[in-house]
Amino acid sequence: MPEKITAENLVSEIMETIAENVPKQKSVSFLEGDKSDTVTSQFNRLFGRQKPLHRLFGGGKSADVLLWRNKKISASVLAGATVIWVLFEWLDYHFLTLVCFAVILAMLAQFLWSNASGLLSSRSASKPPRLVVPNDLFVNIGKTVGVEVNQALEFIQDVALGGNLKQFLIVVGCLWAAAIIGSWCNFITVLYIGFVAAHTLPVLYERHEDQVDSFGHQVLDQLQHHYRKLDTGFLSKIPKGKIRVKKFE
Structure with a gap:
C-alpha cells in the first residue's frame, strides 16, 4: 500500500525541492529549526545582495569594528570620535590648539616617566617608549584617498554621460539632499554624523x-510605481533629439 501523505512529509518534500534550487554554500551549519529561515532569506536581499554583510565590508578588522565583533574596540572608536566632536563643536577648540595641548601632555608624561623612574629606583632610569609613525602610513592613506576620489569622479562622469535619466535624477537628488544637510550644520558635524551612522546602521541592519x-523592497516598489507614472505622463513626452557630432579634419 502507498504511504499516506502527511503534512510533515509534504512540507519536507517542498523544502527539499527549494533547497535543490538554491546554490549551496560552503561550511554552513545551522540548526534544523532555522533551515526554513535561511532558505527564504536567500531570495529577498536588498539590491540583490548575495554575500554576507561582513564580507561586503572587506572581512578584515575594519569590518569587525563596523559590525561590533569586538564591542570594546568598537565602543572605544565611537567614544573617541564623540570626544573629538565635543571638543571641536561644543568647547570651540581649534585643530592647532588641540594638537599643541596633546603634544604638551605627551611631553609631560615622558618627562615624568624618565625622571620618576630614576628617582624611585637605584638602577639606571628606564627609557620611555618612543612613538614612531611608519613612513608608509601616509603614503597608503594618500593612495587610498586618491583611489576613492577617482572612483567617485568616474562614477559621476559615467552618470552624467551615460544617458540614463533615472540614475541621473537619483544622483542629483542625493547631491541636492547632501547640500541641504550641509547648510544645516558645519563640515565637522556632517563627518561625525556619517561616522556614527557607519558604526551603528550596519550592525542594526545585520540584526534585523x-x-x-x-521594507526596502516595498519602498523600492512604490518608487518604481511613481517613476512609471511620471515617465508615462511627462518624461516619455519629452522630444529626444539626436546629437550630431561634427567631424573636424
Whole structure:
C-alpha cells in the first residue's frame, strides 16, 4: 500500500525541492529549526545582495569594528570620535590648539616617566617608549584617498554621460539632499554624523536584515510605481533629439 501523505512529509518534500534550487554554500551549519529561515532569506536581499554583510565590508578588522565583533574596540572608536566632536563643536577648540595641548601632555608624561623612574629606583632610569609613525602610513592613506576620489569622479562622469535619466535624477537628488544637510550644520558635524551612522546602521541592519529588506523592497516598489507614472505622463513626452557630432579634419 502507498504511504499516506502527511503534512510533515509534504512540507519536507517542498523544502527539499527549494533547497535543490538554491546554490549551496560552503561550511554552513545551522540548526534544523532555522533551515526554513535561511532558505527564504536567500531570495529577498536588498539590491540583490548575495554575500554576507561582513564580507561586503572587506572581512578584515575594519569590518569587525563596523559590525561590533569586538564591542570594546568598537565602543572605544565611537567614544573617541564623540570626544573629538565635543571638543571641536561644543568647547570651540581649534585643530592647532588641540594638537599643541596633546603634544604638551605627551611631553609631560615622558618627562615624568624618565625622571620618576630614576628617582624611585637605584638602577639606571628606564627609557620611555618612543612613538614612531611608519613612513608608509601616509603614503597608503594618500593612495587610498586618491583611489576613492577617482572612483567617485568616474562614477559621476559615467552618470552624467551615460544617458540614463533615472540614475541621473537619483544622483542629483542625493547631491541636492547632501547640500541641504550641509547648510544645516558645519563640515565637522556632517563627518561625525556619517561616522556614527557607519558604526551603528550596519550592525542594526545585520540584526534585523529580514525586516529591513522587506521594507526596502516595498519602498523600492512604490518608487518604481511613481517613476512609471511620471515617465508615462511627462518624461516619455519629452522630444529626444539626436546629437550630431561634427567631424573636424
